[in-house]
Amino acid sequence: MLRPREGETERDRDRIVNLSDGVFAIAITLLILDIRVPEISENLVSRQLPEALLSLWPKYLGYILSFVGISAFWLIHHSIFRPIRDYDRTLLYLNFLFLMVVAFVPFPTSLLGEYGNHQLPVAIYAATLAVGRLLLTAIHWYSTRNDRLLDEPQDPATVRFFLIRGLTIPAIFLLSIAVSIFSVGVAIWTWLIMLAVDALVIHRRFR
């Protein structure tokens, strides 16, 4: 039943994209549920609330980090699916596997917000984003290898550029796990620097 007649694939593809966008939208919006209002007895609020809100900073950082991470995933997903016109079961399975990682992100985020000064949460967070990014690379690799899934052949140089990028980023995430053994703070900085460098590279390439 998953073999559409001609002219139908467009709408089918849209349904896959819509489901994915639903998961993206919910995952980034659920992140806020992890930041809970501190409980303070009424007569102490004025004195203790400012400090209590400041002490939640790892939660805010986690919120921003994961919001940026999932947004970046969306941007890449968007780019990968733009030329895709057809699909098969493998593409669907890869996409569901990827969505499973996207929907999972709130958990390592919560872990990072709670125990962000420890090595294990940092490693789990980096591993989650690395796996998500690798699955996006797999989807990209699979769809460009099967020209029949695309509306027209892609420029090989561009495809190669994005596959390399799609392997470099998860590699750096995995490397940051090794870094986190020595310094948790440095590992988190690695992610931010990587993000900035990546945005710069993309900007340069498409000037």
Add this chain to the structure above:
Amino acid sequence: MLRPREGETERDRDRIVNLSDGVFAIAITLLILDIRVPEISENLVSRQLPEALLSLWPKYLGYILSFVGISAFWLIHHSIFRPIRDYDRTLLYLNFLFLMVVAFVPFPTSLLGEYGNHQLPVAIYAATLAVGRLLLTAIHWYSTRNDRLLDEPQDPATVRFFLIRGLTIPAIFLLSIAVSIFSVGVAIWTWLIMLAVDALVIHRRFR
């Protein structure tokens, strides 16, 4: 008011599919809310966190199981609705009944993650998926019986193949309830084996 003029049904059908996709997307993304970060006092984190995270494995298993289950429901829903062009109240009611089961899945998943080594949660989980699958079969049966709901008559052999599949899978789920009385672990394995066999059968048929 639910009798559309010609040329309108396409968009109406899309609204039903969109609502369904919304419920699918939210149900799979809410599953993660059930995995909560363990609470450990700061000075014990390094020592106790690894073990605490490992002990959550029934929760991870539940997450993966239900994610796969709801994804499979989506794939089948997608296949069933592709040829549907028109709809009536019965189809709408059946679809809402099905969505009620999809939205319910996080509860038996949570139950399974908490008390997965007991018989009752395993039975409730199997029953939920069996009922969901049966409702999909009912939607399929109803839509193919009413040719006016389809854009063109379906191949009877294919329809029969999918109806048989749509009855076998819930039958195995219900059987696994009987199995769970003797061994909870074997019952869960039954589901995984069934999934693998089903994927293989589908793959063979559409090679």
Add this chain to the structure above:
Amino acid sequence: MLRPREGETERDRDRIVNLSDGVFAIAITLLILDIRVPEISENLVSRQLPEALLSLWPKYLGYILSFVGISAFWLIHHSIFRPIRDYDRTLLYLNFLFLMVVAFVPFPTSLLGEYGNHQLPVAIYAATLAVGRLLLTAIHWYSTRNDRLLDEPQDPATVRFFLIRGLTIPAIFLLSIAVSIFSVGVAIWTWLIMLAVDALVIHRRFR
């Protein structure tokens, strides 16, 4: 800025419908978060779990009731918006007011599931659904009074039929509040009987 050029309104209307469907989908899926797995110490699970799950029946009832209620709201919303092609600020405001009630439903549902044998929760629940239904009637009344919002004039008899229905149902809900003062159980039954009668009337009219 809210005055579209010709040929654009179609897509604009779709965006309003999409946002509404998002709220519908999330509201019905969030209902399940109110049914929480009972906490039982490991060695007592086999003995106490069946009873603990059974004692949650008011929660299950609330889940089904609100799922049916919100689904019915969606069906009516769907019927009302089908002929609507254009919109203005009043329609947008009415629709947002209605969505505010839809998104609110999980709270009275939770109240009903917790204290369903008391009068106040039953009255609040009935009032919420009555207000939601009245807002739908207001949207219907407003859009049919302004022919310019529709793609073509509606049959006056049909419009009148639906306006009467749209006033009778909230009236019965409000009446059930009076009933609930004498018997909470009878008030809940009023809703179910009303639903059945309404489905029958609709079925007869469109045979």
Add this chain to the structure above:
Amino acid sequence: MLRPREGETERDRDRIVNLSDGVFAIAITLLILDIRVPEISENLVSRQLPEALLSLWPKYLGYILSFVGISAFWLIHHSIFRPIRDYDRTLLYLNFLFLMVVAFVPFPTSLLGEYGNHQLPVAIYAATLAVGRLLLTAIHWYSTRNDRLLDEPQDPATVRFFLIRGLTIPAIFLLSIAVSIFSVGVAIWTWLIMLAVDALVIHRRFR
């Protein structure tokens, strides 16, 4: 990869709008999770429930306030995106930044519902809505400055009117922070009066 071929941008733009609508829909529906049913022992329900529900009034107020605030954001977002046909990375980044604020709103709402009689929560709430509104103004400013992103040049007088409005509203929000130092109640009233005045101005302009 983010440079679409001609004729494709329409659908790409729709995907951005869909994702945004998903975040809007979820953010307004999640607000209800902050209103929790009070816990009262069974034999005291009749006596204590009415008062317990009344004492939740700051929560109800927060729900309505944020629902109206996010709805207003949606209306403006809708107006801004209507003439947009194309997009670039800057527009995407601005939109994601804006969505990050929309998804954040439930937290200051919860803070306001809990400690609404204190200055800090009122200030944080006002600051959040001010930043959100400013980002919308930035998106509007950026898209109208780049005619290539629009389907046709906009009327300069209208653009100027909306930019001024888009700066006045956040300015009043920021001013209300200063007001809140003297009176928390007056600050909240400032928002409501501003909303009413704004609706009146818009109504007058487009009569």
